[in-house]
Amino acid sequence: MTLSSSATADHIYATGLRNQWHAVVPSHFVAPGAMRKVTALGEQWLLFRRSDGALSMLADRCPHRGAPLSLGKHLGDRVACWYHGVEVEPDGTVSSVPGLPGCSLEGKKLVTSLPVREVAGAILAYFGDEEHPEPAELTLPEPLTDPDVDAFLCYAEWDAPWRYAVENLLDPMHGAFLHHDSHTMFDGDTTAKFRIRETARGYFFEKTDQRGVNFDWVELCRTGVDWVDLSIPYPPSAGPGGAFGIVGMVCPVDVRRTGVFFWRYRRVQDWQRASWRFLYRTLIEQRHWDVLEQDRVMLEAMPADADQRENLYQHDLGVVRLRRLYRAAAEAQSTAGA
Amino acid sequence: MTDTWPYLDVHQSRTHEPTPYEYKLAATLEEVFTREGHELTDVVRGLNARQVHAADGSPWTEESFRAEMNRLGA
Numbered sequence: 116m117t118l119s120s121s122a123t124a125d126h127i128y129a130t131g132l133r134n135q136w137h138a139v140v141p142s143h144f145v146a147p148g149a150m151r152k153v154t155a156l157g158e159q160w161l162l163f164r165r166s167d168g169a170l171s172m173l174a175d176r177c178p179h180r181g182a183p184l185s186l187g188k189h190l191g192d193r194v195a196c197w198y199h200g201v202e203v204e205p206d207g208t209v210s211s212v213p214g215l216p217g218c219s220l221e222g223k224k225l226v227t228s229l230p231v232r233e234v235a236g237a238i239l240a241y242f243g244d245e246e247h248p249e250p251a252e253l254t255l256p257e258p259l260t261d262p263d264v265d266a267f268l269c270y271a272e273w274d275a276p277w278r279y280a281v282e283n284l285l286d287p288m289h290g291a292f293l294h295h296d297s298h299t300m301f302d303g304d305t306t307a308k309f310r311i312r313e314t315a316r317g318y319f320f321e322k323t324d325q326r327g328v329n330f331d332w333v334e335l336c337r338t339g340v341d342w343v344d345l346s347i348p349y350p351p352s353a354g355p356g357g358a359f360g361i362v363g364m365v366c367p368v369d370v371r372r373t374g375v376f377f378w379r380y381r382r383v384q385d386w387q388r389a390s391w392r393f394l395y396r397t398l399i400e401q402r403h404w405d406v407l408e409q410d411r412v413m414l415e416a417m418p419a420d421a422d423q424r425e426n427l428y429q430h431d432l433g434v435v436r437l438r439r440l441y442r443a444a445a446e447a448q449s450t451a452g453a
Numbered sequence: 454m455t456d457t458w459p460y461l462d463v464h465q466s467r468t469h470e471p472t473p474y475e476y477k478l479a480a481t482l483e484e485v486f487t488r489e490g491h492e493l494t495d496v497v498r499g500l501n502a503r504q505v506h507a508a509d510g511s512p513w514t515e516e517s518f519r520a521e522m523n524r525l526g527a
């Protein structure tokens with residue numbers, strides 16, 4: 116396996132938790148019959164899609180001498196390494212060693228291949244370490260599977276550590292300040308009391324004194340994949356259908372880069388659904404983007420030691436809880452010190 | 454194979470750059486939603502009152518508005 120259980124807890128904390136699913140890139144990044152190199156959890160991978168649409172995710176490392184398979188050739192149902200032509204199937208099995216037919220590498224599964232699923236326009240992969248190759252049970256976010264809910268995916272790549280991107284979501288209070296001049300978060304109190312409410316799948320971090328006005332609550336959900344759910348009111352200009360929600364996921368790319376996935380969703384049907392979709396494409400998507408850029412600018416400007424020299428207060432309980440949870444998971448996943 | 458970092462694309466939901474007609478209709482629709490209400494009858498009345506008509510110039514009916522939204526918001 117590529118992901119080692121002897122990685123240190125620090126490494127796991129910095130590059131993403133193992134033994135769970137993560138979103139990797141949007142589905143359309145890999146066209147039928149194409150392949151694409153991606154970095155995730157600090158490692159190099161190759162996404163490979165056959166012309167019939169079947170997708171696989173391989174370690175981007177030739178089993179011969181380690182050349183990147185992503186520099187190789189798409190042969191329709193397998194990939195050929197450019198260096199010496201070794202051919203690898205989507206499940207990681209070496210199908211042929213052209214330079215030495217009958218070579219003992221043939222027929223052996225020598226390349227890590229990760230279980231993948233495609234969900235609401237995104238590729239999800241299971242990143243098990245060598246002790247946990249079997250995929251964890253995956254329960255998808257209900258807003259992405261409910262037929263009465265309509266969602267648009269927004270994907271973006273930020274030069275910020277993955278955990279800062281999740282912490283930002285567990286910090287609803289920034290909405291009333293950082294996004295004060297936005298189309299959705301202009302309203303509501305700039306003071307609040309928060310509480311943590313544990314659930315079977317994670318926890319809510321929510322205001323005790325205001326709901327339905329700004330970014331007033333967020334739920335962290337750990338259901339085989341980590342995601343957040345939250346809801347923010349739209350102004351009347353957005354038409355019928357009430358608030359919009361966000362399902363958020365992040366891809367830990369490496370220690371300082373993150374792919375963020377935001378599905379903006381709304382519970383709308385019929386002409387109300389169609390008019391929201393029309394307005395979203397024509398006018399609203401740009402405004403959502405401007406809000407997201409405020410987050411990116413802030414997170415990318417955070418100093419590398421930001422979380423080493425803080426003075427936290429009550430609004431940061433959601434972040435503290437998150438770190439404790441992730442730190443404990445990273446320690447548990449590391450057998451480095453054992 | 455494209456592999457450029459970072460991917461920062463404002464518009465990920467569009468199939469085409471909106472036409473001037475689509476921009477005008479969207480902007481007016483927002484104004485109507487804000488000032489007139491969220492019912493279908495409010496919307497049709499509000500658009501017609503502002504003389505922002507269908508692409509063929511005819512006033513909106515509930516049916517034609519519904520059909521146009523289904524086309525543009527599919």
Ligand code: FES
Pocket residue numbers: 177178179180181182196197198199200201
């Ligand atoms: S390194 Fe790939 S074939 Fe030799």
Ligand SMILES: [Fe+2]
Pocket residue numbers: 283289290293294406410
């Ligand atoms: Fe934000």
